[in-house]
Amino acid sequence: MKKYFVEYKPFLVFLASFFGCYILLTFVYQFFLSGFGSSTVDTITQVVAKNSEKVISWFFMRVQSESVVSEPFVRMYFQNQYIVRIVEGCNGISVIILFISFIVAFSGSLKNTLLFIFGGTVLIYILNVLRIAVLIVLMYYFPEKTHLLHGVLFPVIIYGIVFILWVIWVNKFSKYAK
Template identity: 55%
Template sequence: MKKYLIQFKPFLIFISTFFAAYILLTMVYKFYLNTFETNDVDGITSVVGKNVLQLMNAFNCDIKIFKSLSDSWLEVWYNKKYVIRIVEGCNAVSVIILFISFVLAFSGKLKTTILFIVFGILFIYILNVVRIALLAVLLFHVPEQQHMLHGVLFPLVIYGAVFILWIIWVNKFSKYAK
């Protein structure tokens, strides 16, 4: 048994670090979400909505974003038509938690790890804001493609970007890079 523990030590360290970070960050995030009332929009999702509004206003789009009167989401109105809603799951926090957990599991030097995590969080966040803005415009023009756009294309883009960040991390910066 000891032989196998020694043989698989790097893998076991990776798995235990990944799951420990993932569980801890998820618990912290769930605790944060529990501080909001049932029909309130959490602060992170509200900021995402504001950033989508700012981005689309920068392109002179006819965009309005309102808190739903009856539920915990933001309604996005594009050209005076309700096109999408921004719910808690749209704020990319779960993707960011996954990203951070992986980077920590393949950690490198402390400063490099922290800088890469900060850069990655900013990149994922900005990509997510752009994703929501593009989704609003595209669903206004081709609403029949909702499943393809929301369910396939945009998750592929955001998870694909995270995967590329992971590849860069492992090959360039982690302790396993050489």
């Protein structure tokens, strides 16, 4: 049995690092969310909604976000029509936690690891805000395509970009890069 632990040590270290980081960050995030209760929207989701509203307004389109005290989401109105609600799961934090956990599991030098985590987190956040803004506009014009846009196309794009970032990290910056 010891032979297998020695032989598979890199894989086991990866798994322990990944799941340890993922569980820790998820616990911290859940602790953060617990401060808001089940009937209040958290501040990260509010900021994401406001940033998405700002992006749409750059194109001189009428958009408005509305937080109601007793609701755990932000309502988004486009061209004076209620289009979508932004819930906690839309703020991109779960994707960022997944991204960070992978980078930590395949860590490189401390400086490179921290810089890549910071840069990747900022990129994922910006892409998520753009994703929500584009989704709001597309769902206004193509409401019959909501499932395709929200459930298929945009998750493929965001997770695809995260995957590309992982590949870049492993091949260029991690301790496993050649």
